[in-house]
Amino acid sequence: MSKPISIFDTTLRDGTQGEGISLSADDKLKIARKLDHLGVHYIEGGIPGSNGKDIEFFKRVKELHLQAKITAFGSTRRKDSLAEHDANLHRMVEAGVQAATLVGKSWDFHVHTALQTTLEENLAMIYDSIAYLKRKGLEVVFDAEHFFDGYKNNPEYALSVMRKAEEAGADWLVMCDTNGGTMPHEVYDIVSTLSGAIPGSKLGIHTHNDCELAVANSMSAVRAGATQIQGTINGYGERCGNANLCSIIPNLQLKLGYEVLEADRLKQLTNTARYISEIANVHMPVNQPYVGNAAFAHKGGIHVSAILRDSRTYEHIAPELVGNRQRVLVSELAGQSNILSKAQEMGIDFDPENEDTKQVIAKIKDLEHQGYQFEGADASLELLLRQANGDLKELFIFESFKMLVEKTADRPVVSEAFVKLKIDGVSIYTAAEGNGPVNALDNALRKALITYYPGLKDMHLSDYKVRVLDDKDATASKVRVLIESQDFHNSWNTVGVSSNVIEASWEALVDSIRYALLGQTKREGYEEIPSAGWGLVNH
Template identity: 50%
Template sequence: MSANRIYLYDSTLRDGQQTQGVDFTVGDKIAIAHELDGLGIDYVEGGWPGANPTDDAFFAAAPTLLRARLSAFGMTRRPGRRPEDDAGLMRILGSGAPVVCMVGKTWDFHVEVALRSTLAENLEMIADSVTFARTRVAEVMFDAEHFFDGYKANPDFALRCIEAALNAGARWAVLCDTNGGSLPHEVEAITREVAARVPGERLGIHCHDDTGNAVANSLAAVRAGVRQVQGTLNGLGERCGNANLVSLLPTLMLKMGYETALSREDLRHLTHVSRVVDERLNRAHNRHAPYVGENAFAHKGGLHVSAVEKDARSYEHVQPEDVGNARKILVSDQAGRSNVLSLLKEVGMTIEASDPRIDRLVRLVKEREFIGYTYDGAEASFELLARRELENLTPPFELVSYRVMDERRMTETGAPFTLAEATMKVRVDGELHMTVAEGNGPVNALDRALRKALLVAYPVLVDMHLVDYKVRILGAGAGTDALIRVMIESTDGSGRRWTTVGVSSNVIEASWQALSDAVAYKLYAA
């Protein structure tokens, strides 16, 4: 085994499931396990057999993994029982997983208060459980719960717990910062002391993010000698989450020069895997996530963009392609000619840098942003604005008028509900269309009315739908008279996403601007 090799252990399917608002289905767990396997993770922890019906169903239909090893999580035997008489231990050993990870106490406070046991019996529980498990599965590892707190309180006992597991045949002893309260300098110092007594190639690290240091703590432990790193995709986990493997992986490989089971080509799938997990959970992806966020390689200031155009290394610490991401040039009131030229180039518009229309477009963007528009994150609206100014883009339809009514009604049981109705007149190819549609709200009604008017002429709109709608009040001090900004994110059958913006003192009008831009962009790009 290379001294530079780091083994990666993913606990998304168990630790991640403890995140508030996260509830994996069996299908979710199988799909994510396959994504982790394809990425090249060494160990995929499937869950805790016996803890809940979902985990039991997952292990009953466990996916076939080609690169990763499936792990089942559980506890060491309970006090006063033999391993073969402990139902919980027998369930994890009978799960069919070739690897088991058993958690046990290493903090004397927990042993005496939580377990109501003795330090001597705790050591026996660890050794007995590992010895017994080694006769039934291919690989055993020991999660040393609360290790860093335990080491600070009683270093000799905490170390004896680690040695009990390793001497009984555990492949790995994992040092856990279970409460997430340790700091990087503490983790590194303590881990060095442990590694001086126990070989680092048999040690792992498992950190929680309660001080925002889970990734830093994991890297500090690697520097001190551990060779297994545990974490979750996107930092999922209870309370503040676990160490984020999506941040750890490229840092270990691209920054620190460690080897993993991933090739550089595998690493290019990192952004995809990160976003697949959020899609599965119906969560908004963190745009500012390191390496994989939409804004991780976004450039807004004109000075930055000018430098990046000359050499991306001037404002980028790695190449976005190395992690499957892409550079993004934003246009805003901070923008200069460099931003606009770069973004025009991205959308395939060829125009000379000396063209006076560029200055006109930059001024227009800044004027519109001054009154509330934002093209930072609404690239579709910017592209339409640019093409109208520079290419005299003809609109695919013309709004003549619309009217929206909201009505509050009662069901037969007396429960209130609201219904919106939109009446719209739209001209398409010189022909006037009048449509009426109902919706669960005014924007939904407007959307339906517009589609009714356009679908005959533009059947490609059938697979388009809105996926996000955001409203922000601008200048809150003006109260209900304040300007309102609406951002709409749309998608279609191809999986493309685009965002548009509208601004008005009337929320319906602002919504209409963003909605009509969204439809126009779809028709232009179709």
């Protein structure tokens, strides 16, 4: 039976050092609660006293009564001083946490260059700091910074650092690949050496992704004897990031048979990764392994035909094990299998022998040739399929819209939209302003519909992207607009294409509203939006 693996999450500390990531105290508390629900064993909350957000976090996190051990981060005492007088160590104790992560130098080059002290004094700094925290009743995780670089430069000294930390009472000896430049075979050999040099010690690994090897290096360390892995959700972190726990956890548990998380907790992995990406306001790579939106997505007709028979033909695990799901993409590469699978997923009854199926495939390929991209706009695709199947009820008819954009010398640009629709035979004419043409159109369209469909007040546009499809025509080029919308329960994507960016935006915008009324949330397992059926077809 493999040893249990302890997961040490440093998203709230090391992860926030990544470019473009800034978390408020409230954000950090939300993420801590989510990580605890996932089942990680340690949550490193930050550096006590370093800033107001971390001070507030350590004060308020106690109210959450989490199962995970909340950990404070800090460095060894200053050179030529006493641990009892070190303000940084005092703040770690005063944070009221169960565990402390103490970082110390293990590379002789850093001792001389960064600390500007002797090798002997560095060992004393490590010993005194750990011993002080142990006397205060804290579990101590010792992070040996630059351990692998230090070992390769001076193996005797790097090992002496770890021996001194163990002598002082450190509970964990963690080897850090701080610069992210170590190879997996080097990690395995060095961890194996340390395991033999200090038998019985509890070893951990902390890797960075500068060579795209943080996950591989972490797994090599586990195979060599490490039982704690430090990393971040989605691999957030300084420079190229930290080891991605969203890949490490399932790799160890599903591929190598280690005890990491309870099976029902592992199913929360995808939800956790996407939740934290939303809080951090950082888009997840669509192709991120295990938890990405495309991790189990299939586009080629041959692939789709095979997975409909048995998903193991093109999937290395069942996506449900990590809380993800299989997706079939529909594009110019689509065949009948793609359409049937997508229709089944959407609850649409498509007869494979029906001529309508062939016509839909032909229409999708033609639209994709024009520039539409349905693999990134499932909502527009569903509307198209339901229309072909005769499932759409006419709710409103588009008649016209007009735009006015005014710019004066002393005022910012003002956009005004005029929209004319017909609902139940009654003509509706509305006007609305916005901070841009699309916003004005959105406001005018909602204004016309909200009386009839009040549920629209709960949805809003969350993202808007424009891509030029062929730049040879310069400003006359055709463009594709992708709009992401969301409500309290769900998000969806729609597409529009035109040589006029306003018309392309209108197409995507109208599809977004039509889809909101369709009741997509019911298909995803939430309560249905009270509505059904469609009228206007843009494509």
